Amino acid sequence: MSRLATVRAAVTAVALVAGIVLVYFLPHADRIGYIKGSQLGVYFIAILGLNIVTGYTGQISLGHGAFMAIGGYTTAILVSEHGVRDLWTIPIAALVAGLAGFVVGVPALRLSGLYLALATFGLALAMPAILSWDKLDAVTKSGQEIQLFNSPHLLGKGFEDVHFLGRTLSFNHAVYYLTWGIALLLLAVAWLILRGAPGRAFRAVRDSELAATSSGVRVATYKTLAFAISAAYAGIAGSLFVIALAFADPQSFPATLSLTLIVGAAVAGLGSLWGVLAGAAFVQFLPDFAVHISKAQGVPDTVYGAALILIVLLLPTGVAGGLRRALSPLTTRLYTRSQSQ
Amino acid sequence: MTQFLQQVVAGLASGSIYALLALGIVIIYRSTGIVNFAQGEMATFTTFVAWTLVDHGVGYWGAFALTLVIAFAGGIALERTIVRRVEGGPVITAVILTIGLFILLGGLSNWIWKAEVRSFPPDRPFPTSAWDVGGVAISKQDAGILAVTVVLVLALWALFQLTKLGLALRASALNPTASRLVGIRVGWMLALGWGLAAALGAVAGLFTAAANPPLDPNMMRPVLIYALAAAVLGGLESPVGAIVGGLAIGVVLNLIVTYDTHVHLDLDRMRIPMAFLAILIVLLVRPAGIFGRTAVRRV
Numbered sequence: 300m301s302r303l304a305t306v307r308a309a310v311t312a313v314a315l316v317a318g319i320v321l322v323y324f325l326p327h328a329d330r331i332g333y334i335k336g337s338q339l340g341v342y343f344i345a346i347l348g349l350n351i352v353t354g355y356t357g358q359i360s361l362g363h364g365a366f367m368a369i370g371g372y373t374t375a376i377l378v379s380e381h382g383v384r385d386l387w388t389i390p391i392a393a394l395v396a397g398l399a400g401f402v403v404g405v406p407a408l409r410l411s412g413l414y415l416a417l418a419t420f421g422l423a424l425a426m427p428a429i430l431s432w433d434k435l436d437a438v439t440k441s442g443q444e445i446q447l448f449n450s451p452h453l454l455g456k457g458f459e460d461v462h463f464l465g466r467t468l469s470f471n472h473a474v475y476y477l478t479w480g481i482a483l484l485l486l487a488v489a490w491l492i493l494r495g496a497p498g499r500a501f502r503a504v505r506d507s508e509l510a511a512t513s514s515g516v517r518v519a520t521y522k523t524l525a526f527a528i529s530a531a532y533a534g535i536a537g538s539l540f541v542i543a544l545a546f547a548d549p550q551s552f553p554a555t556l557s558l559t560l561i562v563g564a565a566v567a568g569l570g571s572l573w574g575v576l577a578g579a580a581f582v583q584f585l586p587d588f589a590v591h592i593s594k595a596q597g598v599p600d601t602v603y604g605a606a607l608i609l610i611v612l613l614l615p616t617g618v619a620g621g622l623r624r625a626l627s628p629l630t631t632r633l634y635t636r637s638q639s640q
Numbered sequence: 641m642t643q644f645l646q647q648v649v650a651g652l653a654s655g656s657i658y659a660l661l662a663l664g665i666v667i668i669y670r671s672t673g674i675v676n677f678a679q680g681e682m683a684t685f686t687t688f689v690a691w692t693l694v695d696h697g698v699g700y701w702g703a704f705a706l707t708l709v710i711a712f713a714g715g716i717a718l719e720r721t722i723v724r725r726v727e728g729g730p731v732i733t734a735v736i737l738t739i740g741l742f743i744l745l746g747g748l749s750n751w752i753w754k755a756e757v758r759s760f761p762p763d764r765p766f767p768t769s770a771w772d773v774g775g776v777a778i779s780k781q782d783a784g785i786l787a788v789t790v791v792l793v794l795a796l797w798a799l800f801q802l803t804k805l806g807l808a809l810r811a812s813a814l815n816p817t818a819s820r821l822v823g824i825r826v827g828w829m830l831a832l833g834w835g836l837a838a839a840l841g842a843v844a845g846l847f848t849a850a851a852n853p854p855l856d857p858n859m860m861r862p863v864l865i866y867a868l869a870a871a872v873l874g875g876l877e878s879p880v881g882a883i884v885g886g887l888a889i890g891v892v893l894n895l896i897v898t899y900d901t902h903v904h905l906d907l908d909r910m911r912i913p914m915a916f917l918a919i920l921i922v923l924l925v926r927p928a929g930i931f932g933r934t935a936v937r938r939v
Contacts, residue, residue, distance in 0.1 A: 353732070357732065359731070359732050359735055361735075361739065406920065406923070406924055409923075409924060409927070410923055410924075410927070412731040412732070413675055413731050413735065414923050414927060416675070416677075416731075416735045417675060417868060417872060417919060417923070418916075418919060418920055418923055420677060420868070421865060421868070421869075421915070421916035421919045421920065422916060424861065424862075424864075424865050424912055424916065425865075425912050425913040425915075425916035428909055428910060428911075428912045428913050429910075429913050431909060432906060432909060432910055432913075433905075433906035433909070434905060434906055554861070555743075558739055558742070558743055561736060561739055562740075562743070565736055569732075593751065595750065595751045595754055596750045596751070596754065597746070597747035597748060597749065597750025597751035597752075597857070598747065598751050599747070600743050600744070600746055600747025600750065600751075601744055601747030601748050601751055602747070603743050603744075603747065604740050604741065604742070604743035604744025604745070604746070604747055604748075605740075605744055606740075607736060607737075607739065607740030607743060607744075608722060608737060608740040608741065608744060611726065611733055611736050611737045611740060612722070612725055612726075612737075
C-alpha cells in the first residue's frame with residue numbers, strides 16, 4: 300500500500316468513526332432531539348441521492364421530491380393495507396422508486412440540460428395532484444391521510460416500543476437509529492459506487508458526453524443508472540419519512556420539497572459527498588432559526604432562496620468546495636509526496 | 641355546440657393569460673438562453689405590489705399602469721445585478737439561479753403580505769355582464785382580458801419589428817458578438833428583455849387575480865406550469881408559438897374538464913398533471929415544438 304492510500308484509508312476510517320459517534324450524540328445536542336434528528340437523516344439520504352444524479356452525472360433533477368413521495372406511499376400502502384412490517388417495506392420502496400427513476404431516466408436520455416429541468420420541474424408540481432386523484436383512490440386514497448398503524452399520530456406517543464437485540468427502544472429512538480444506520484450504509488454505498496468505474500463514467504458523462512462516448516462509455520446506460528440509483532435513494536428517504544410520521548398524505552410531499560432538496564444539494568456542493576451533512580442540516584434547521592427573524596410564513600423560503608442565489612454567485616462549489624479550496628495546500632502536499640515515491 | 645363555443649371562449653380568456661406569461665418566458669429564453677422558472681413568482685410579487693398601491697388609494701387602472709412600470713424596472717434591475725453573472729455559463733447554474741429566485745420571491749410574497757384573504761381587485765376591473773352572441777354568452781371580463789392581450793401583443797410586435805430599438809433587441813439575441821461590433825449595448829438589450837418579460841408577467845398576474853379571487857400568494861404556480869407547457873409546445877424560441885401554445889393549452893384544458901362531466905375522470909384536479917404530460921410528450925416527440933426550428937449542432 301502506498302503512503303497515499305494508507306493516509307486515505309486512515310482518513311476514511313476516522314471519518315466513519317467520527318460519523319458514528321456524531322450520530323450517537325446528535326439527538327442530545329441543543330434543540331435537536333430524536334424526531335428532528337430522524338428528519339435530518341431523511342434529508343441527508345435524499346440529498347445524497349440527488350447529488351449522485353445532479354452533482355456527479357450532471358443531469359438536473361428538479362423533481363426528486365416526487366420520488367420521495369413514491370417511496371413514502373409504497374411504505375404507507377404496504378404497511379396499512381397488507382400488514383407488512385415497516386422495516387421490510389424500505390427495500391421495496393427503494394425498488395419501486397428506483398423503477399420510477401428508471402422510467403424517468405429513459406426520456407432523460409433524449410432530454411438534455413434545460414429540457415430535463417423542465418420535465419422534472421413539471422413532475423414535481425404534478426405529483427401532489429396525482430396523489431389526490433380520485434381515479435387512484437384504490438391506491439392512494441385520493442389524497443386522504445393513510446395511517447400506518449391504525450392509531451392517531453401523536454408525535455412521540457402512542458407507538459409501541461421496539462425490541463431489538465435484547466434492548467427496548469421507544470419508537471422515536473428506534474426510528475432515529477434506523478434512519479441514521481441506513482444513512483451511513485447508503486453513504487458507504489455511494490462512496491463505493493462513485494470511487495469505482497461507475498463513478499468515473501458518471502463524471503465523464505457530466506464533463507463531456509461527446510468525450511465520454513468517444514472513450515467507450517455507454518452514456519445512455521450510465522445516465523439511466525444514475526437516475527435509477529438516485530431515485531432509489533430518494534425512495535428510501537421518503538419511506539423513512541413516512542415511517543417516522545406514521546402517516547402519508549400529499550401535503551407531506553409538496554412540490555416545494557423538490558426545490559428544498561436542490562437547495563440542500565447546492566449548499567452541500569454538487570459533486571461532493573462530505574458536504575451533504577451540511578446541506579441536510581441547512582434545510583432541516585433553517586426554519587427553526589428563521590422563526591427568530593419573524594414568525595411570518597415566507598421567512599424560511601426567503602432565506603432558502605437568498606442562500607441559493609448567493610451560493611450560485613459566490614461559492615459555485617458549495618460548502619464542501621469552499622472547504623476544499625481552503626485545505627488545498629494540505630492535500631496538494633500529500634498528493635505530490637506520494638507521486639515522488 | 642353552444643356549450644362547446646362557450647367553453648372555447650372561456651378557454652381563450654384563460655389561455656391568453658398563459659400566453660402572456662409564456663411570451664415573457666420566450667423573450668427571456670431568446671435573449672439570454674435561460675428558462676426563467678421564477679416568471680410566475682415574479683408575476684405574483686408584482687400583483688401584490690399592485691394590491692398595496694390600491695390599498696393606498698390609487699385607482700385600479702392607475703395601479704395597473706404603475707405596476708407595469710415597477711415590474712419593468714424590477715426586471716431590468718434583476719438582470720443587471722444578478723442574472724447577468726450566470727449568462728453564458730453552464731445550464732445547471734442558470735437553472736439553479738432562477739429556482740433560487742422562485743423560492744426567494746415566493747417567500748417574500750408570503751412574508752411581506754402574509755397569508756391572509758384579500759379581495760383584489762377591489763371592484764371588478766371589467767363589467768360583470770355578458771354579451772349574447774348567437775346564444776353564446778361572452779363575459780365582458782373574458783373579452784376584456786383577450787382585448788388587452790391582443791393590444792399588448794400587437795404593441796410588442798411593433799416594438800420588435802418596426803423600431804430601431806426592436807432591431808437592436810433582435811440582433812443582440814441572434815448574434816451578441818456581431819451586435820456588439822456594430823455598437824449595440826448588448827448587456828442593456830438583454831436587461832430590456834427581462835424588463836419586458838417582467839411587465840408581461842405582471843399583466844398575467846393581475847389578470848389571474850381578477851379571474852380567480854381572492855388574492856393568493858401561490859396563485860401563479862399552476863399558471864407557470866401551463867405557461868411552460870405553452871412555451872414548450874410553441875417551441876421555446878417562438879413568440880408566435882408561445883401565444884398559439886398558450887391559447888391552445890387554455891382551450892384544450894377547458895374542453896377536457898368540461899366534457900369530463902360525462903365520463904367522470906376527476907380531470908378538474910388533474911390540470912397540472914395534464915400540462916406536465918403535454919410538456920413531456922412535446923419534448924419526446926418534437927423537442928423543437930410546433931413553431932421552433934430544429935437545432936442542428938455541429939459536434
